[in-house]
Amino acid sequence: MLRKPFIAGNWKMNKTPMEAAVLANELKEQLKGHRCEVAVCVPFVDIASVADALKGSGIGVGAQNVHWAASGAFTGEISADMLKACGATYVVIGHSERRQFFGETDESVNKRTNAALAAGLTPIVCVGELLAERESGNTFSVVERQTVAAFAGVAESDVQKVVIAYEPVWAIGTGRTATDEQAEEVVAFIRKNVGLLYGEGAAGALRIQYGGSMNAANAQGLMGQPNIDGGLIGGASLKAPDFAAIVKAADSTM
Numbered sequence: 075m076l077r078k079p080f081i082a083g084n085w086k087m088n089k090t091p092m093e094a095a096v097l098a099n100e101l102k103e104q105l106k107g108h109r110c111e112v113a114v115c116v117p118f119v120d121i122a123s124v125a126d127a128l129k130g131s132g133i134g135v136g137a138q139n140v141h142w143a144a145s146g147a148f149t150g151e152i153s154a155d156m157l158k159a160c161g162a163t164y165v166v167i168g169h170s171e172r173r174q175f176f177g178e179t180d181e182s183v184n185k186r187t188n189a190a191l192a193a194g195l196t197p198i199v200c201v202g203e204l205l206a207e208r209e210s211g212n213t214f215s216v217v218e219r220q221t222v223a224a225f226a227g228v229a230e231s232d233v234q235k236v237v238i239a240y241e242p243v244w245a246i247g248t249g250r251t252a253t254d255e256q257a258e259e260v261v262a263f264i265r266k267n268v269g270l271l272y273g274e275g276a277a278g279a280l281r282i283q284y285g286g287s288m289n290a291a292n293a294q295g296l297m298g299q300p301n302i303d304g305g306l307i308g309g310a311s312l313k314a315p316d317f318a319a320i321v322k323a324a325d326s327t328m
């Protein structure tokens with residue numbers, strides 16, 4: 075099964091709309107001719123300006139969260155249709171920072187995933203263990219629980235529309251990347267779990283990214299692993315040359 079590599083930037087809470095447009099223009103320039111799938115997931119308020127700047131670049135735009143309801147009394151939340159209307163086609167769901175600091179649960183991750191799919195957005199669903207969970211030997215049980223929960227109610231025909239990002243929490247923003255083997259082991263395990271839910275065909279078509287201190291230097295090795303189909307990039311996505319180098323590494327695996 076040939077899976078198209080997918081590199082997504084996660085800008086987190088960085089860049090005003092004007093600053094975002096500047097970075098987007100740099101990316102447009104430096105990613106010319108890229109062949110893998112590329113997106114940048116930006117703060118809500120930046121989506122429109124980034125989508126505008128990236129027109130014709132082949133680089134997609136995503137949000138970093140979405141509410142499951144279509145509209146209503148949910149102060150501070152944003153719906154899938156609102157994101158689409160601003161130009162987003164992707165959305166990061168269940169990032170570990172949201173799980174850790176904003177009360178995101180497996181259940182809310184699942185609701186957001188189903189809402190994104192229903193609206194035609196590509197959900198990038200994040201899973202990954204805390205350092206304590208890894209050290210206590212619970213990596214696989216945590217990742218299995220998160221993965222199975224995320225897919226509740228997802229139709230088999232929609233499985234390929236989901237992207238999973240395996241992000242060991244201890245590797246995020248720490249400069250401590252998982253080794254190629256550590257990342258591959260868990261990503262293969264996620265694929266196996268999806269296979270148990272939906273069959274090997276659907277699991278074989280699902281794209282699974284690695285995330286956590288991925289950079290120009292380690293991208294090639296990680297993406298060279300048989301089950302790793304790209305990356306979710308935080309820090310290194312805020313500098314156009316760094317992000318471009320990671321995209322190049324992904325292109326070279328095609």
Ligand code: PGA
Nearest residue numbers: 246247286287307308309
């Ligand atoms: P990092 O972040 O690349 O800065 O480690 C990755 C992420 O949080 O998605």
